[in-house]
Amino acid sequence: MRSPGDGSNSNSRFPPFHSLQIGVTRFLPTLFVIFLTSRIFLLPKVPAARLPANSVQIPVVLSSFPIPITSKFFPSSFQADSVLFASPDYNYSVTAPLKNAIDWGSRPPNVWADKAAALVGAAGGTGGALQQYHVRQIGVFLNLHFINKPEFFLRRPLVPPQKCDEDGNLIDGEVRERLTEVLLSLYAFTLRLQGKSK
Template identity: 70%
Template sequence: MAAAQPIKVVALCGSLRRASYNRGLVRAATEICNESIKDVQIEYVDISPLPFLNTDLEVNGTYPPEVEGFRQKIRQADSIFFAAPENNYSVSAPLKNAIDWASRPPNVWADKAAAVVTAGGGSPRAQYHLRQIGVFLDLHFINKPEFFLNAFQPPQKFDSDGNLIDADSKERLKQLLFSLRAFTLRLQGKAE
């Protein structure tokens, strides 16, 4: 009997800063899956090379190479893991730009499971706005557990390189990843 295909998760970080706490959550999620959730494979996809959305760049139904490569990664994924910092009560400009490129016809977000995490001051506004955007995209977010991490409240959650070091936060992140795994399988009509 053949082994089941691993669940392919694309991880996107709305912060472009190398040592951002949100990027640290992506690294921690990847480590957790490598150690504890072996049938889930997370691939971090860098959104910084994407040009600003400009439909003048669409020529005869094609997209610039970096956009098409990004769209293919989303298309091939089973689910999406968003690390979404909050900017002015909303998602960051780089993340919104990536979302918009992948929503151009044909929308490659549709019918995928998704999870969202946020590190920073702990505000839920960006997550809730991203969930609203997901309704239009036909992107299905897990409801529980929610993951907001106030990175500035003791005890220290991240090291100086932006790596998650707090054991309780890692455990909460692990539970979110198990939930994403289960929801992805359910959307695909596969039993656990």
Template identity: 65%
Template sequence: MESALSPKSIINVAAICGSLRKASYNRGLIRSAIDLTTNQSVTGMSINYIDISPLPMLNTDLEIDGKYPQSVTTFRDQILQSDCFLFASPEYNYSVTAPLKNAIDWASRPPNVWADKAAAIVSAGGGFGGGRSQYVLRQSGVYLDLHFINKPEFFLNAFESPPKFDDEGNLIDLEAKERLKSVLNALKAFTLRLNNK
């Protein structure tokens, strides 16, 4: 099958944050990624933030006659129409958050709409910067047939000095923004590569 993407195509990125807080540092990473594409620091990408808060907790009793609740159907359509994914994954108890796992599971219900697409993960937090959540998410990706970029990795200790975020959770650290830019460029290149195989 001929790819729908070419190097000149605009890549549609679905951005999903595992934290539901508006001032979340991880959500701030997504806002910064969107800024990088809108101000042309990263070209050829359009990032759409997808709010996962309306999703009900996974319960297959909600699947009636092969149909999902409307919020789930809308979410699944957004995932299906995207070329690749950017996950901002905070770490809770050495793992991914419940809202993020819930979203992953809803979109994996038959037919799995994650399959055979590229993805990248960024995270901010204390200590290891959310890194353990990334390993758990990568494990899920194996079953989902998601293809995560391996390098560059992006873990950010949000509590080191100087401050990495402002009071509203916006990324202000210039070095971190450059690292985020590298992640987006790698995601773009890998997405084009997968679609031109």
């Protein structure tokens, strides 16, 4: 049974669940002006959902990409100083496009290795917490270094006011401040790993 306002009815007065994640992802690049000395790789900005399924039968060399879409994904992630993962939960875990993108990047020379990273998510029940903890586990093998605080989980409110407008744009001031704190923490941690001062 579909509950009122769950996004399944086009006449619902609430935005669908996915609009929260869209709002978060749209807002993040507006903060990047703060980080002029650091290249932050925002995974959703690269079309991860269009990456082909990772296969050991497909050779990958950074200077020669056998599949056109990987020619954008690999250099962007390889050259980045840090990584920001923005994703909802899916079946209590990581979404298939995100896991596939992580797997592609883990192939030699492992574009994720020794980079600072942060996680943000928006989802229904947990606000994205479950997938974030799974990505942290994956990050151990990949040698990614995640900031521990602040954490960012955004649950869809069941009553007004909503966090996003009808077009999926993030309008909640408190949430925008929390995202800014995540980016500032990631920026400071990136400089620390690089042996630089703020």
